[in-house]
Amino acid sequence: MFDKNHPHLFGRLITFIFAFWLIIGIALFSLNDTPAEINQAKAQTINNVGAYFWAGNVKDLGGGFIKTGETLLEGLGSSIIRISMSPRFRIDYNLGGGCISNFSLETLAKGPDLNPILTNPSFSTIIITAYDGTSFSDCETKNYLYPDLYTPEITAAIEQEYKALAQYLGTIKGKTFIILNWEGDNDIYCGTAYGATANSCPNYQKHIEGFTKWINARTKGIKSAGVGNVYSGVEFNIVRYLKNAGLPSILYDVIPNVAADYFSYSSYESINELYSGDNGTKLLSDITTAKSAISAGGGNNSNFIIGEYGFETLGREDSKNKLETVTNLLHSRGVRYAIVWNLLDSGGGFGLYDSNAVLTPSGKYVCSLYQGSACFIIQSPSSTPTPAITQTPKPTTTTVPTNNPCAPTSGFASSCIEDGTKIITVAPPNISNSNLNLTISIDIPANKNSVIWPTGYYWSATLKNWAPFTLQGNNYPGSSWLVNSASTTLSVPYSNLQPGINYIVTWDYIWDGSKWLGPPCSTLTNSLCWRLETFIRP
Known part of the structure; x- marks a missing residue:
């Protein structure tokens, strides 16, 4: 993953600048610098934003970690979510037990841990970060990056695993499923594409070749399932740096050679510019560049996704402000889906909920887009009942009144609600x-x-x-x-x-x-x- 923590030294200064503009009521930026798209988007309904649920820490609300995550996703109100499926599933979702042996995507999809989310009617678009048991069996070695892996037998096994997954997902009606990888450029360049050189990851050219074969095998398997609600996709996380450095990338060297349906950009290369004062122009420019490259490579650039965006700054409120700015820009550019990292705090303070399952400022913002039920959480009453609860109730009779079960006692509320129903x-x-x-x-x-x-x-x-x-x-x-x-x-x-x-x-x-x-x-x-x-x- 591109470094989600801002790499710039000006973050603290920018925080105060943003706070200043907020106080004087000019939103996040000066009027002269704010792209027109922001104001246009604010006048429209934003309905393309979802949350990534992958790892993190949160108290158990009942039913375990995954059920808690499902509950919190429902609370946001969005029907768009992103989850992960791989042999690491039990590790990533705090279930214990380590790497899953003899893993298959279909088995996981049908199993009791994940199936409730996949079939939950609250979620109509589910983006899945998927890694198969054939090419990632030990949860560590990325065999899918090596072209020598793809013998006819192995290729067929990969195709079959994605076909079986798609066939099962095709039975879940009323939903769209998009099967993605995660941040492909980082995979190609040994974990970190931004700042990579030809020497920092010597096998990058082989990785490009192997990765392309992998995406093609996945895509062929999904398409061969013949279902109308499951789509293949490919995710990249670099638009400018690799091309400027004269190095191959997912955007320019893989996408033209695969038949994917959707194209996802994990956008930290672009949005991290906001930490040093950019007002979103880099992001808009990079989206334009990426969509042009997708189209030139034969892809349908109307199926353009922001697969990840989010902020961790000096304060939760500043993170929310940046998130809101970027969300408005993404909506203005017709991004099909935009996925916020992350539902929970994971590797920093990005979470839409904190560890106590309480909405952060960013979470309140996303929830407000959909008027989700979590927006209306009320404050707890006093830990000791009030008012006058320390006094002894003084009934005037020694038996329970039966002629009027809703009769109140002075200093307390009735045991019936307003319409007379005893509760x-x-x-x-x-x-x-x-x-x-x-x-x-x-x-x-x-x-x-x-x-x-x-x-x-x-x-x-x-x-x-x-x-x-x-x-x-x-x-x-x-x-x-x-x-x-x-x-x-x-x-x-x-x-x-x-x-x-x-x-x-x-x-x-x-x-x-x-x-x-x-x-x-x-x-x-x-x-x-x-x-x-x-x-x-x-």
Whole structure:
């Protein structure tokens, strides 16, 4: 990968310059320097942006690393994603177990780890960075770069692996799949194409030949599957440097010799210019150059993808500003898909979510493009219930009222929502040894977009405090909140409860289409309170 960390010494200065322009309301650049395409794009709906989910670190929201990533992708709201499939899959996605032996792309696609993402109806365009078990079997040696590998038998095996993958993906209706490599120029030049010389990677000419054979074998296999929703692609990551240095490249020396459907540019050579004050003109120029070269090589340059872009700077807010600038430019140039690196922090602070599964400024920006559900995450209530939760509830009766189950208690919210639906239920408790077993359920109607805080409390009259308990349910994307329903069974020491009526409290929010509405206090106007429900200690 081209160095995603900015290589320039002026980054700190530029950060302050950008901040200055933001303060005085002239966006990121002076009006004289801003390309007209930015303003044109801002007036349009941006719908070509997706996220790359490949490695990273994040807390488990339930179901493991891949399920957490899937949940976070859904939260962004985009139907475009990019993922990786290779013998390194278990390594890259924190599953343990090392390199997968006897690997095949089809088997991985059908397996329980990845199949839920591939079949998830939230994602309509899935770009796959794919490496086959035939030419990358040990997860280390890039055999696909060596032309001597391609005997008729090996070539046929590679073709068959991509054919089988495409045939399976073709059964998943309503989706587009694009099969890419990753940053081909870096592969050719021993890991780093930018700054490469003829001596820094002596086998580069053989690598070009081997790589071309590999792309052709992949492409032939995909096309021979005969399905209409799976396409081949090739990714490059250098537009200018190699040509200027008199060296071969993917753009000028591979693309004219392959029959790929899509052409992807991992764009750090261009976008890193923003760190030293460029306003996006390099990027626009490089896109024009790349599309011209693709067309000259016989490719369809309308199928041009930005396979990676993203920023790690001195601050998350500055990264977001740069990301927004580039996104507007990419939209103005008709880029088919633009993939942000990365969903999670990986090798730096690029993530759209941080390690706590909370949106970063860049993540909030991408989410805002689609009004994704993660945009509407609300703040957690106080870790101890308020208001006046430290006071003992004082009911006027010793039995649970049955004539009005929605009747509120002063200082708390009702256990019913506005339309009269009772949402908190405590099943009749039973005694086991010296404990009282309680089953507590919260069920908000499914037609309402709602969240429930995972911590509730019961009042211990003998201890004279509110004791916490944990509710279980499905996590709301990117947060600890639970969606629509939650429940728990807890065992409370019998002696902690008072004879007769006792109390639990919970908290929820319901989305009304523009804002989150919390539980209204019964006696305090324009205030929110914890919902109170009662139960009887036998």
